[in-house]
Amino acid sequence: MSASPRLGVGLVGNGMAARVFHAPYIAACTGLDLRAVVSRRAEAELPLPGLARVPDIVDLLDDPAIDLVVIATPSATHAQLAQQALDAGKHVVVDKPFTLDLASAQDLVARAKRANRVVTAFHNRRGDADFLAIEAAIAAGEIGRVVHFESHFDRFRPKVRERWREDGSEGSGVWFDLGPHLVDQALCLFGAPEAVSADIAALREGGRSDDYAHVTLHYPQLRAILHAGMCVAGGEPRFRVHGTGGSLLKNGIDPQEAQSVAGMRPGDPDWGRDPEPLVRFDGEGARHETPLPRGCQERFYEDVAAACRGEKPVAVSGEDIVLVQAVIEAARTASRTGQRVALAEVLEEAGRK
Known part of the structure; x- marks a missing residue:
């Protein structure tokens, strides 16, 4: 049997996300061929050698050899660029946040469905080693029924940096940056919550965008706390999960x-190996340690390639994208109003627009 043809990929954006995540992960995928990067700065180094540089997405969309377009640009540009790519007949991957509002996310998902094209969000952290271990332990019932879940993305960056993610522009801030990962992982584990409450704020001196997010997803017999902070020296535990057992x-x-960032790539001997174990405390308080499985964020693109070839549905589905965006939006509303926001109301309101 002959191998499936490799799909041509064009990458829009040449920043950190392109260099650290997309380019090396695409290169590791046997079904994809990264051919060109949209980069307006002629002097900027491209993420991989041998790639074509094009100055504008229009040049990429006009190329019949490009089957899949990856959007890795500032957040506020995602919706427009993804729409252009879908309208040009391309499959599309959009880095997080998928869009800045629920209505735009729903529109892109609907466009892709009408065009019979794949559109998906880059939720690579479904392949984190620790998340895979937590997911497996919960599914196996190792701690009984989960009643309390905490997921933290904390960093110690007390000084505001001069970059678009922190400059107060549309789409900046820690909730748009890290919130989609936190939300997607929680939804993978527990499904859609009934309601959302949140405190999202700028706490650093001179902060122009939010650098603190503490969001609670309310389920009938579970609370899922999602937290991101930029002034956490030493870090909080990445996950705390408490259950009846x-x-x-x-x-x-x-x-x-x-x-x-250090130059390691998927396939290297230590790629994805996390030295920290998963610790379980049983009902008697005894401590048990389990090594983590190997992380595999790069598998995101193997899945995308298979979906573009029509071999299986894409893992991060349109329904997943819309639910994540609804929670992101509900949290922003909850923080602004100080009220708990029912997720069903957010979805219903978007449907009326």
Whole structure:
């Protein structure tokens, strides 16, 4: 049997996300061929050698050899660029946040369905080693029924940096940056919550965009707390999960981002290996340690390639995208109003627009 043809990929954006995540992960996928990068700065180094540089997305969309377009640009541009790519007949991957509002996300999902094209969000952290271990432990019932879940993305960056993610522009801030990962992982585990409450704020001196987010997803017999802070020296545990039969604890962040920054690539011997174990406390308080499975964020693109070839549905589905965006929006509303926001009301309101 002959191998499936490799799909041509064009990458829009040449920043950190392109260099650290998209380009190396696409290169590791046997079904994809990264051919060109949209980069307006002629002097900027491209993420991989041998790539074509094009100055504008229009040049990319006119190329019949490009089957899949990856949007890795500032958040406020995602919706427009993804629409252009879909309208040009391309499959599309959009980095998080997928869009800045629920209505735009719903529109893109509907456009892709009408065009019979794949559109998906880059939720690569479904392949984090610690999340895979937590997911497996919960599914196996190792701590009984979960009643309390905490997921943290904390950093120590007390000084505001000069970059678009922190400059107060549309789409900046920690909730748009890290919130989609936190939300997507929680929804993978527990499904859609009934309601959302939130406190999202700028707490650092001179902060122009939010750098603190504390969001609670309300389920009938579960609370899922999603937290991101920029003034956490030493870090909080990445996960705390408490159930009727025990607790799970995981310290430290998944290493794949840091490994990629250091030049390691998928397939290297230590790629995705997290030295921190998953700790379980049983009902008697005894401590048990379990090594983590190997992280595999790069598998996101293997899945996308298979979906573009029509071999299986894409893992991060349109329904997943819309639910994540609804929670992101509900949290922003809840923080602004100080009220708990029912998720059904957010979805109904978007449907009326």
